[in-house]
Amino acid sequence: MGVPGHEKLTIEEFFAAISGSEIRYELVNGIAYAMAGAKEGHNVICSNVQTAFVPAGKQKGCRTTSSDTAVQTGPDTVRYPDVVVDCGPPNAAAMTASRPAIIVEVSSPGTAVFDYGAKLREYQAVESVEMVMQIESEIALVKVHRRQTNGTWLEDTFEAFDVAIPLPTLGMSITLNEIYDTLDVKPRPRLQVVRSDHTPR
Numbered sequence: 001m002g003v004p005g006h007e008k009l010t011i012e013e014f015f016a017a018i019s020g021s022e023i024r025y026e027l028v029n030g031i032a033y034a035m036a037g038a039k040e041g042h043n044v045i046c047s048n049v050q051t052a053f054v055p056a057g058k059q060k061g062c063r064t065t066s067s068d069t070a071v072q073t074g075p076d077t078v079r080y081p082d083v084v085v086d087c088g089p090p091n092a093a094a095m096t097a098s099r100p101a102i103i104v105e106v107s108s109p110g111t112a113v114f115d116y117g118a119k120l121r122e123y124q125a126v127e128s129v130e131m132v133m134q135i136e137s138e139i140a141l142v143k144v145h146r147r148q149t150n151g152t153w154l155e156d157t158f159e160a161f162d163v164a165i166p167l168p169t170l171g172m173s174i175t176l177n178e179i180y181d182t183l184d185v186k187p188r189p190r191l192q193v194v195r196s197d198h199t200p201r
Contacts, residue, residue, distance in 0.1 A: 014078060015095050024067075027078040035080065038106075041183055042137045045106050046082045048181050049135070049174070053085060053102075056170040062087040062101065070096045071103065073122035081123075082106045085169065088128070099128045101169050106135045120145065124153055130169050140176055140187045159187050 008030035009017060017032065018025050024035040038046075046066060053064040062085050069084045078096070081103045088099025103123045123132045124145065132145040142158045144165060158165055161180075164173035 008076070011072065011076065011078060024080065026080055027076065029074070030076040039108065039137070041185070042082075042106050042108060044181075044183055045135055045137055045179060046104075048179055049083050049104055049133075052172075052174050052178055053083065053167075053170060056167075056172040057085055057087075060087065060170055062170070063090065065097075071100050071123070071126065072096045073126055077122065079119060079122065087169070100126060101128060102131045102133065102167070103129055104133045104135065106137050108137045131167070133165075135179060138185065140180060140185050142176060142179065 009027060009032060010030075011027070014025075014027045014032060025032045026035055027033075050064055050066060057064040064083065064085050066084075067080050067082050069086065070078045070080055071084060073079050081100075083102075083104035084097050084100050085102035086097040086099060087101045088097065091098060105119065120132060120134070123129050124147070130147050134143040134145075136142070140159055140161065142165065144156045144158065146154050146156070148154055156165075158176060161176040164175055166173050
């Protein structure tokens with residue numbers, strides 16, 4: 001069964017429609033949209049993060065999965081984050097994460113506007129989500145959004161390679177060195193200001 005172009009689908013119809021499809025889709029307000037293919041750097045980052053999360057997740061009773069695990073963010077919206085830490089009851093036949101606790105999205109210039117806007121708000125609206133990590137794939141930049149005890153969200157930005165990013169849900173931390181391992185990714189360029197020694201009169 002193919003995915004209809006602009007026909008609104010229920011969650012159940014969506015999963016039935018994409019079964020066996022070689023093209024990856026997300027469901028947004030009932031409309032199925034094809035997802036863009038990823039570059040090697042994107043995939044390496046996802047692999048590095050997943051490799052770091054898996055052992056700690058197992059100790060906490062959580063499962064760390066790749067972009068094939070769906071997160072339902074609304075009554076007719078299904079997203080596929082790049083990495084999901086699911087701390088709910090295990091169910092091998094489940095189509096969606098039962099209790100997604102950590103969401104990781106690896107952004108690129110073509111997807112950042114969506115990842116930093118609507119998708120972030122959707123993830124933050126999921127009651128079980130404790131942290132959303134947004135990783136840039138072409139520059140060394142990680143934004144971490146943490147849910148506070150009062151329900152608000154706190155954002156931190158990490159650009160130094162050796163600074164630990166705490167992950168309380170998993171009882172561990174991760175650095176940009178680990179996230180970007182084997183990739184030649186640089187920090188954002190800084191403006192170099194040359195100041196004159198002459199004092200203006």
